[in-house]
Amino acid sequence: MNVYYHVAKNGSDIAEGTKQNPFLTINKAASIATAGDKVIVHEGEYRECVDPKNSGLSNLRRITYEAAKGEKVVIKGSEHIKNWEEIENNVWKVQLPNTFFGEYNPFAVEIFGDWVVYNPGRHLGDVYLNGMSFYETESYEQLLNPEIQTEVLDHWTNEVVPVHNQEQTKFTWFAEVDEYNTTIYANFHEFDPNKELVEINTRKSVFYPVNTGIDYITVKGFELAQAATPWAPPTADQPGLIGPHWSKGWIIEDNSIHDAKCSAISIGKETSTGNNFSSKRKDKPGYQYQIESVFHARQVGWSKEKVGSHIIRNNTIYDCGQNGIVGHLGCVFSEIYNNHIYNIALKREFFGHEIAGIKLHAAIDTQIHNNRFHDCSLGIWSDWQTQGTRISKNLFYRNNRDLFVEVSSGPYLVDHNILTADYALDNHAQGGAYVNNIIRGKMIHREMLDRPTPYHYPHSTKVAGFAATYGGDDRFYNNIFIGDTDLEGVGTAHYNGYTASLEEYIETVKQEPGDHQAYHKVNQPVYINRNAYFNGATSFERENDKIEKNRFDPELRIIEEGNEVYLSCELPDDFESLLGEIQSTETLPPVRIVDADFEDPNGNEVTLDTDYLGNQKSEKSVLGPIADLKKGKNHVKIWG
Incomplete structure (x- = not known):
């Protein structure tokens, strides 16, 4: 029989935990709640780190921790x-x-x-x-x-x-x-x-189980704040202000989460798979220990059956020193959406290579969509094993950088996003598909031949091989690129000299002597067509169908009006003359290294037929993320 436990500031931990005789602490309820039970916390300030002792048993038999309806409940690590x-x-x-x-x-x-x-x-x-x-x-x-x-x-x-x-x-x-x-x-x-x-x-976390394997927990409707979370690289234990600690099936929703010294929400790894060994032992680089952590994780059950599959939605996350959301390995098969993430790593009291609004390693089949990122050092950083990952319909503005994809072989999708930073995109990966985005800002594109990283059998954590990042094997369709004064590298011209089909690539490689050395000398194919280039943005030399108006300034602006955000821009008279086809598994060439298709997390065909606002698109529609964009002035509500 499912039980409702109540917690209130006028309660007692020797009470029954009923509404009439509530517990005083959330931890008391957390020590006895079992699958199917609900813990309702009433208004007040609770200074404790909640340590759930028991697991839910399935998505339908979870343990729920929820703020009482209409009541403000704050849990603090201070x-x-x-x-x-x-x-x-x-x-x-x-x-x-x-x-x-x-x-x-x-x-x-x-x-x-x-x-x-x-x-x-x-x-x-x-x-x-x-x-x-x-x-x-x-x-x-x-x-x-x-x-x-x-x-x-x-x-x-x-x-x-x-x-x-x-x-x-x-x-x-x-x-x-x-x-x-x-x-x-x-x-x-x-x-x-x-x-x-x-x-x-005074506390490392405010809602974080000591033990691993505490599955199917829901945390809903709280304000969670002020935790002394440690630095959380992919080679260490990764505690957050809140997180599942190497468990499965958590739902973290409708919370206000702020003032984590380092990371707010962690869906990352635990200590047995490595804990800052490079910094402590100084005998091997962090890169080597990170590779080892992947295999250690497999030995302790890194699989869809044991970890990941979390849902993080409708949260407001701000004022954190390192990340809004962090995770390595434990983030697999998760969904992150409708979150508002801002003021991340702006105090700049310290710095390291693990900082972003969302920083994930090995985000296999993770879906990141409909989030709002602003005033962050970096919006999203998807690092290592970005495979089956989809970054879709997100809004980025006033960030130092918007999106970084690093040392990954795909397939991954970046579609229907609005990126507006001067430094919009770091592409140090291969095997990506960029479809129907607005990209206002420069792209830095690099190959990484000295750091081969794992790739996996589709929709699995099983390692299929390792590959260096050769650059290329990317797809750019239906995007709007916008330059600006003093910005270089906006558009797709940095792919000039790359082959334009797999057949051409194979034929070119055949002309080179040697085995793997030959592949280092030939640029991978890229598939680029039907994009628009404005205000200094420049196109790939072999793109056939495009709009290119170097001197036309769309005057793109992101405008905040209270809790609402609007996109303002002006598009040229011939903007609607070039339409983009709906891209799908069928139209996007499979990635070369992994030999895998662009699919949804269940292995089904994916069709990019809804726009940024969720509206159904015609078989052919205008370029960019919003199907209702038109020539002339546009003023579109994009958040709120």
């Missing part, structure tokens, strides 16, 4: 700190015994791990004033005269960029930890911390 003592010049201090933190003191742990590139001694701790996180200084002296930063270095581009929140940068903290105590100093400026809400994060 504690409210009082009794601050003023020292000098608006600097206050508080001293806490190390026992206050238990086994995990984030103020004593530096940000560390594989692919951390820049960290000037910063820690996992954080201080919050009325919900706003502070900046950690490198010395006590810097607290006394903090300069308001107006610019910071973007470590990806080595360019100086404006600070996201200049007011926030003047609020700073510094900590000293000895054998017995942790002393935190903070510059509160005009605020008295004993009269305001001041919090420090």
Whole structure:
């Protein structure tokens, strides 16, 4: 018999857990709820890390944790700190015994791990004033005269960029930890911390099982915040503020998730398959350990039957230092949609090669669609084994970069997206299909011959082989490319010199001596047709059907009006003269290395017959993601 447990701030953990006699903590309910049960949490602030002890048994017999309807429920990884003592010049201090933190003191742990590139001694701790996180200084002296930063270095581009929140940068903290105590100093400026809400994060997560294999859990309707999550590379344990911890079938929906020191939602790996061995042992590169982690994962059950198949939907995720969503291996066969992800990695207190709104490795058959990304260091980064992955109908704007696909062999689909960053696309992969997108910004296209990565049997985690990334084997149909002043590399001209069919490629390779060496010398085929190029964007030299107007500026703008977002652009009079055919499994050539077709996760044919707004498309329709685009002025609601 399914049971409803209730949790409320006026409850007791020795009560029955009924609506009339609720539990006090969510963890009490989490210790006894079993398959089919529902835990209803009533209004209030809960400072705990929820550790579900039992699994659901199937998609229909899951354990649900849900905020009571119409009630605001907040779960925090922080504690409210009082009794601050003023020292000098608006600097206050508080001293806490190390026992206050238990086994995990984030103020004593530096940000560390594989692919951390820049960290000037910063820690996992954080201080919050009325919900706003502070900046950690490198010395006590810097607290006394903090300069308001107006610019910071973007470590990806080595360019100086404006600070996201200049007011926030003047609020700073510094900590000293000895054998017995942790002393935190903070510059509160005009605020008295004993009269305001001041919090420090003390827990690694707020909803994360200690054990693996806790399947079929739903987490719905909460505000989840302020966790001291560690750096989460693909070669380490990857705890998030919330996550399934190497389990199957979680649903994370309708939540507001924010202020994770590193990653908010993790659908990634666990510790037995490797934990920062390259940084700790220094005997092999992270690349080698990442390959090993794939095989270790297979030994501990990395399969569709055991992990993945998560749903992450309708969440708002913001103010995180590394990722909104992260995952390696455990993200397989998942669906991520209708999420609003913003303000990711903009504080720039530290930097490494694992930062994005969504950063996934081995996202086999994962579907990422209808999400909104803005004000992120990078929108989506799909790295290694991007196979069967579909990135569709997403909105990107005001990001430093929008999309990065790296060292993967496909097949993967990028369709009906709106990408608007000056640096719109990093394509360091092969075997992709880019269909019906707006791409306003440059593309960096690279081959990667020194890092062969795995590919798989279709719709499986079983490894079928390894391949270097030769570049090419890409398909570009029905896209709108838009350049801008001082932007180079917009469009498809960087494929000039590539072969244009598999037959031509094979014939050309035959002319070269040797075995694998011959394939290094010949550019893979590309399939490019029926795209539009405006305002300096340039086309592949062998594209037959296209619109190319180098001097026409569509004046594309993304306009926010409250919770709604609009696309504004102007298109030339002959825009509707070139129509694009609906692309599908039948029309998209199979990828060369993996020898696989573009299919849906169930192995069925895929047909790209609905536009960005979900409207059914005609057999032939205008180029770009929205079927209703027309010549002249366009003003289209694209979110909200």
